[in-house]
Amino acid sequence: MLRFDRDFTFEGSEAQHRVMEEAFAVVTEEHKGRIGYYDLPEGSRTLVEAAKALETQNSLLASGAITDIAVIGIGGSSLGIKAVDSLLASRGDKTRELHFFENSDPIDITRTMAKLTKEKTLFVVISKSGGTIETTSIFKTLIAHFGLELDGADRERVFVITDAGSSLSKFGDAYGLGQFNIPDNVGGRFSVLSAVGIIPLTLAGYDTAALLAGAGSFLTSFFEGKEQHLLEKACFIYEHDREHSVNVLFSYANDLENFTKWYVQLWGESLGKVDAMGSHVGMTPVGLIGSVDQHSFLQLLIEGPKDKTVTFISIEDFGAPLVIPEISLKHIEKTDFINGKSFSTLINAQCAATRESLVRSGVPTDGIVIEQIDAASVGTMIIYYELLTSLVGAMLLVNTYDQPGVELGKVILYETFTDKG
Structure with missing residues (x-):
């Protein structure tokens, strides 16, 4: 309280x-409809269940191989997730570690990549517009660094969270990647209770229903x-x-x-x-x-x-x-x-x-x-x-x-x- x-x-x-x-x-x-963040506390409940279902539907998650989640996003696509993660991490509920790629700083990107191995990592790419330059540039770097095979063995390893019909959404469709959409009437900085936050936070083990x-x-x-x-x-x-x-x-x-x-x-x-x-x-x-x-x-x-x-x-x-x-x-x-x-x-x-x-x-x-x-x-x-x-x-x-x-x-x-x- x-x-x-x-x-x-x-x-x-x-x-x-x-x-x-x-x-x-x-x-x-x-x-009554124009601004969508008011609807998220109720509407995002289905996302909690969808994320939990991935624990059995996604073979990498089901096998227990995934210990880390790389969140690739900036501003409204990362700040809210980090806020919740920071506040709840000390409670001991987290089952997977969240790592944030959110800045063009080459030292930080290199340092964060060094903490991860492809075999243990799930990659979540978040961009409402689908074309955020920092996000796409870092994602390309991760593809090259980890040798991600998006059209084959690593298809289950990458998820995208974006507006329906965005360039990132079309990219996800082209490679058959898992995808969650942000409501059109929810702005990025108001989106933490949408798929932007609920999917990675649930997969990390937090009680997103609460x-x-x-x-x-x-x-x-x-x-x-x-x-x-x-x-x-x-x-x-x-x-x-x-x-x-x-x-x-x-x-x-x-x-x-x-x-x-x-x-x-x-x-x-x-x-x-x-x-x-x-x-x-x-x-x-x-x-x-x-x-x-x-x-x-x-x-x-x-x-x-x-x-x-x-x-x-x-x-x-x-x-x-x-x-x-x-x-x-x-x-x-x-x-x-x-x-x-x-x-x-x-x-x-x-x-x-x-x-x-x-x-x-x-x-x-x-x-x-x-x-x-x-x-x-x-x-x-x-x-x-x-x-x-x-x-x-x-x-x-x-x-x-x-x-x-x-x-x-x-x-x-x-x-x-x-x-x-």
């Missing part, structure tokens, strides 16, 4: 309530009007988007680092837009990890420009009872006050102290407490941030689901390699 609280005041004027009602109406209307159930439960509660705090937070962010133009997610656990990276893409790519009046809008997302970034970013938060809101995420029960030993060290006895306390107690006390220091400095903060990390709570976190993004986008009067600014770089890259002039 998750608990939500805030330090900023939301008075709820008539104008604010009207904005909230209009945003809720927009999101509710989108729920992941979907957690997301679905919160989604239902929201549409029943029971999550007023979410609307109020969205309205506060919207009302102060000029004054507080930086939105910080301060997560107190290393396992939350990939979740913050997923949030940065979701928030930045969805809300950094030109609105209907031609104004440039959007709040800059920043992801921090506590307690590490208390020593690198906190000074700026407290005494720098007061242009930020900060959300703290903490984990109440880490499930790791590591205790600070009762040892006193000469000349640094002043730290003995923490002896005998658990590291869970220490990191959560640091989170509370940091948050209080920001409150006293006039920085608006709110908090999310994850009582215990499990698949259901992770699913809730995913849908919470997707809904928050949709609500703020509706209030800003932007198209939350396109990314025209990203396309220019792709055009320039293409011209760089094809211009003969």
